[in-house]
Amino acid sequence: MTFKNIWFQLHWILGITAGLVLMVVGTTGGILSFEREILRAINTDLMEVQPAKNAVALTPEELLRRIQAKYPERTINALTLSNNPLKPQGSTLPLKAPENAPAKAKHAMSTLIPAMCDGRT
Numbered sequence: 001m002t003f004k005n006i007w008f009q010l011h012w013i014l015g016i017t018a019g020l021v022l023m024v025v026g027t028t029g030g031i032l033s034f035e036r037e038i039l040r041a042i043n044t045d046l047m048e049v050q051p052a053k054n055a056v057a058l059t060p061e062e063l064l065r066r067i068q069a070k071y072p073e074r075t076i077n078a079l080t081l082s083n084n085p086l087k088p089q090g091s092t093l094p095l096k097a098p099e100n101a102p103a104k105a106k107h108a109m110s111t112l113i114p115a116m117c118d119g120r121t
Contacts, residue, residue, distance in 0.1 A: 031038065058066070060079055067076060 060081060064076060064079060
């Protein structure tokens with residue numbers, strides 16, 4: 001084998017390996033960025049709520065007030081609303097991080113908390 005053939009084989013193996021790694025990173029990154037949408041599409045029957053017969057839709061202001069009353073130590077980052085009465089409403093709040101967690105971890109943590117509604121949660 002000549003130097004040219006060895007170099008070609010090494011370049012080919014490293015290129016295929018790097019390509020596979022980049023493909024896995026790109027695919028998993030795409031899945032993570034659309035996690036909520038994917039979960040909603042897969043679990044359509046689990047992502048619906050049946051409101052009580054006497055349920056009254058709350059205004060966004062009332063939802064915010066109730067969430068802030070339940071979690072006064074947290075800041076609301078987002079409020080997710082839907083035109084469909086069967087879709088759950090939600091808000092994004094920072095999680096309580098452990099006291100010994102680094103500042104970056106405390107800032108990055110967030111979760112979807114179901115909003116409180118009359119007759120549905």
